[in-house]
Amino acid sequence: xxxxxxxxxxxxxxxxxxxxxxxxxxxxxxxxxxxxxxxxxxxxxxxxxxxxxxxxxxxxxxxxxxxxxxxxxxxxxxxxxxxxxxxxxxxxxxxxxxxxxxxxxxxxxxxxxxxxxxxxxxxxxxxxxxxxxxxxxxxxxxxxxxxxxxxxxxxxxxxxxxxxxxxxxxxxxxxxxxxxxxxxxxxxxxxxxxxxxxxxxxxxxxxxxxxxxxxxxxxxxxxxxxxxxxxxxxxxxxx
Amino acid sequence: xxxxxxxxxxxxxxxxxxxxxxxxxxxxxxxxxxxxxxxxxxxxxxxxxxxxxxxxxxxxxxxxxxxxxxxxxxxxxxxxxxxxxxxxxxxxxxxxxxxxxxxxxxxxxxxxxxxxxxxxxxxxxxxxxxxxxxxxxxxxxxxxxxxxxxxxxxxxxxxxxxxxxxxxxxxxxxxxxxxxxxxxxxxxxxxxxxxxxxxxxxxxxxxxxxxxxxxxxxxxxxxxxxxxxxxxxxxxxxx
Numbered sequence: 001x002x003x004x005x006x007x008x009x010x011x012x013x014x015x016x017x018x019x020x021x022x023x024x025x026x027x028x029x030x031x032x033x034x035x036x037x038x039x040x041x042x043x044x045x046x047x048x049x050x051x052x053x054x055x056x057x058x059x060x061x062x063x064x065x066x067x068x069x070x071x072x073x074x075x076x077x078x079x080x081x082x083x084x085x086x087x088x089x090x091x092x093x094x095x096x097x098x099x100x101x102x103x104x105x106x107x108x109x110x111x112x113x114x115x116x117x118x119x120x121x122x123x124x125x126x127x128x129x130x131x132x133x134x135x136x137x138x139x140x141x142x143x144x145x146x147x148x149x150x151x152x153x154x155x156x157x158x159x160x161x162x163x164x165x166x167x168x169x170x171x172x173x174x175x176x177x178x179x180x181x182x183x184x185x186x187x188x189x190x191x192x193x194x195x196x197x198x199x200x201x202x203x204x205x206x207x208x209x210x211x212x213x214x215x216x217x218x219x220x221x222x223x224x225x226x227x228x229x230x231x232x233x234x235x236x237x238x239x
Numbered sequence: 240x241x242x243x244x245x246x247x248x249x250x251x252x253x254x255x256x257x258x259x260x261x262x263x264x265x266x267x268x269x270x271x272x273x274x275x276x277x278x279x280x281x282x283x284x285x286x287x288x289x290x291x292x293x294x295x296x297x298x299x300x301x302x303x304x305x306x307x308x309x310x311x312x313x314x315x316x317x318x319x320x321x322x323x324x325x326x327x328x329x330x331x332x333x334x335x336x337x338x339x340x341x342x343x344x345x346x347x348x349x350x351x352x353x354x355x356x357x358x359x360x361x362x363x364x365x366x367x368x369x370x371x372x373x374x375x376x377x378x379x380x381x382x383x384x385x386x387x388x389x390x391x392x393x394x395x396x397x398x399x400x401x402x403x404x405x406x407x408x409x410x411x412x413x414x415x416x417x418x419x420x421x422x423x424x425x426x427x428x429x430x431x432x433x434x435x436x437x438x439x440x441x442x443x444x445x446x447x448x449x450x451x452x453x454x455x456x457x458x459x460x461x462x463x464x465x466x467x468x469x470x471x472x473x474x475x476x477x478x
Contacts, residue, residue, distance in 0.1 A: 023389075026386070026389075027385075030380060030384065030385055092411075098400070140399065141269060141271030145295060146392075149388075149389075150266065150269075150392050154393070157393050160378060172331075
């Protein structure tokens, strides 16, 4: 686990709906984050919160810290990023989710950082934005109105992606040229056995076969499967 | 608008909750997508769907096409990507949201592509995965259980990011060296006026000032503001 993970804090400022607090906890859990702070929630209905969080993220809800005002909630942090959909002269975005995630990932371990989200209705006010070192806006099409849970999801996702912890894809081994040439030899044998060369020359069919397989990203496993198929054809014809 | 946008289709296969259909429409609208298909929804409660979609995405809900079975819903597509959280030998993921978004963005305009999401309870079965050209999994921490709306959000977000349509950040103009040198001259004048040179040499203070401003990413506007402040100091001292 990268050090900055342990310090990164998600802060919800004045959330109105308990479902969104729960959804935020679920996002966080999925993306490897741990620390949730909630400032003046309108309705801390723990049953509803936990239902949305699912039992997997219940620990985040139970460990969440609740504050009466924003300044108390962020005063121990070294770096604060605020998220906003409304932009303007006083709130020029300095970051996207991708750029802030990269910045956070590159910070020294002792830096305690927070990401601040405003209420569903109002977002973050100018006072809250004034406390922030970074103003993050999520790129959208012309219409821009993500809900709170959606915004938290995207930010947490980008943090996960920037952490280098993301599970990597399974990459099947691509066939070597030797393996592919073996397959073409095998294929030529089949062409002969099934009598294709009576109509066209071997080089005509080989050329067609090569063109067919070009850029098909054949894996070693594909080649093996194809050769098994060819072997069976030869066996069936010769029987 | 990039051509592939016009053809890209989001397909929900057997969604159980109308709220998730509405949330998907809202994600799509925010991220510039238009076409929604829904296969055998358990509960097409249009009132609940529209409530979550908000009036902004109501058009996507109204234009959504409903199908009885998956094959009918995808048969006119040229390329289908399926999303799954469960991975295994028969469903090795070939893509992440970022890689599939890049692939879709690079496809020729006439390709009609779809992204398929399974039900909240079961995800996509092996039959559905079998229809897919690409199997997409969303990177998560050890625990992996995003809900349907969250998954749609991340995929649509990555498509938006890959489209080149994302609103770019406002980048304030960085100060030139000439501007910064003007500021340092001005600062030296202030140092003299306020009597700093009685204790240390000018070069001592200049060096400190340069070090202070190093890597502060001063903008042209910052320099102007600082010089306004310096001017005022000189005026106040000389008065």
